[in-house]
Amino acid sequence: MIILGIETSCDETAVSVCMDGKILSNIVGSQLIHSNFGGVVPEVASREHERLLNDLTVKAIDSAKISINVIDGIAVTNGPGLAGALLTGVSFAKGLAIGLGIEIVSINHLEAHIIANLLDRDDINYPFLCLLVSGGHTQLWLIKKMDDYTLLGETRDDAAGEAFDKGARILGLGYPGGPEIEKCAQFGDSNLVKFPRAFINSRTIEFSFSGLKTSLLYYMDSFQETNECTLNDVAASYQSAIIDCLVAKMKLATKLTSVNTISIAGGVAKNKFLRQSIDKNLSDKNIIFPDLKYCTDNAAMISYLGEKKFQMGKKTNLDFSIKPNFKNNLD
Ligand code: KG4
Numbered sequence: 001m002i003i004l005g006i007e008t009s010c011d012e013t014a015v016s017v018c019m020d021g022k023i024l025s026n027i028v029g030s031q032l033i034h035s036n037f038g039g040v041v042p043e044v045a046s047r048e049h050e051r052l053l054n055d056l057t058v059k060a061i062d063s064a065k066i067s068i069n070v071i072d073g074i075a076v077t078n079g080p081g082l083a084g085a086l087l088t089g090v091s092f093a094k095g096l097a098i099g100l101g102i103e104i105v106s107i108n109h110l111e112a113h114i115i116a117n118l119l120d121r122d123d124i125n126y127p128f129l130c131l132l133v134s135g136g137h138t139q140l141w142l143i144k145k146m147d148d149y150t151l152l153g154e155t156r157d158d159a160a161g162e163a164f165d166k167g168a169r170i171l172g173l174g175y176p177g178g179p180e181i182e183k184c185a186q187f188g189d190s191n192l193v194k195f196p197r198a199f200i201n202s203r204t205i206e207f208s209f210s211g212l213k214t215s216l217l218y219y220m221d222s223f224q225e226t227n228e229c230t231l232n233d234v235a236a237s238y239q240s241a242i243i244d245c246l247v248a249k250m251k252l253a254t255k256l257t258s259v260n261t262i263s264i265a266g267g268v269a270k271n272k273f274l275r276q277s278i279d280k281n282l283s284d285k286n287i288i289f290p291d292l293k294y295c296t297d298n299a300a301m302i303s304y305l306g307e308k309k310f311q312m313g314k315k316t317n318l319d320f321s322i323k324p325n326f327k328n329n330l331d
């Protein structure tokens, strides 16, 4: 089966071709224009998707070395995400499906992030736990099998990626903030500044990062860089507060569920300090790290999951709409 995947939920315009579980092409057009504004501007994102989609689709088909006529179905993200951005991808996908006379399946972006763990590897056994940490979400999921997921807990306010992005802005670093903070943190001492770690000792799976961000804001009000405490030390300490909370809840989830395989997903899953901390603190567990290129938004995860859905007999009626908001499940 050959499936074309389309992803436009935020600021990545991405198109991919998957054939029989193998990714033949994975084209991601990152919209660098948003770095001028220090964050994603929804209207700009929609216009950029519109500008890029056609060319990137041609590129994905060419680099997969297939002809457009052999595509069996289209998978497209319909949420959660920015409404306008989702609409451009969904409208484009519907038009293409009608033009080619093929079926379409709508894909939940968060489910795709989780299932990205299965890409390029067949050694993952169900059930497994997945910490999904992106710019918009921070959730811990129990994956019993494909299509059978339980949300164990999530953030009460900001997502971990959002904490990185807002923290970077306070520190005067660029966007997206995660990689910027990570860069500074490698030269800093993570024990120098004591930032709060909300819920870290609670017996519930929940996160909160808005207090941490406020605490950084107050700290920076009176901050003067010295040899004893540099901006790198602050970045390292801030990053460490986020990571400690994430890892503590991963540990708690393994205890509460007795599930010993754990994975991560989403943009923050790229962070090497997070990966090191998981390795260190969950060394007795079976840990799965997705390939770096499948952590941030991409369409490989959409085409791959789309193929699985088609194989399960799922398809979506053409009149489906977008679902910008997460509603407690991955439908
Ligand atoms: O999954 P993703 O590409 O888009 C969403 O679905 O939100 O995640 C983007 C988020 C941004 O908040 C970005 O700062 C964060 O992932 N991120 C990182 C790193 N790379 C990207 N956070 C921490 N460390 C990184 N290396």
Ligand code: ZN
Binding pocket: 109, 113, 134, 135, 266, 267, 296, 297
């Ligand atoms: Zn994402």
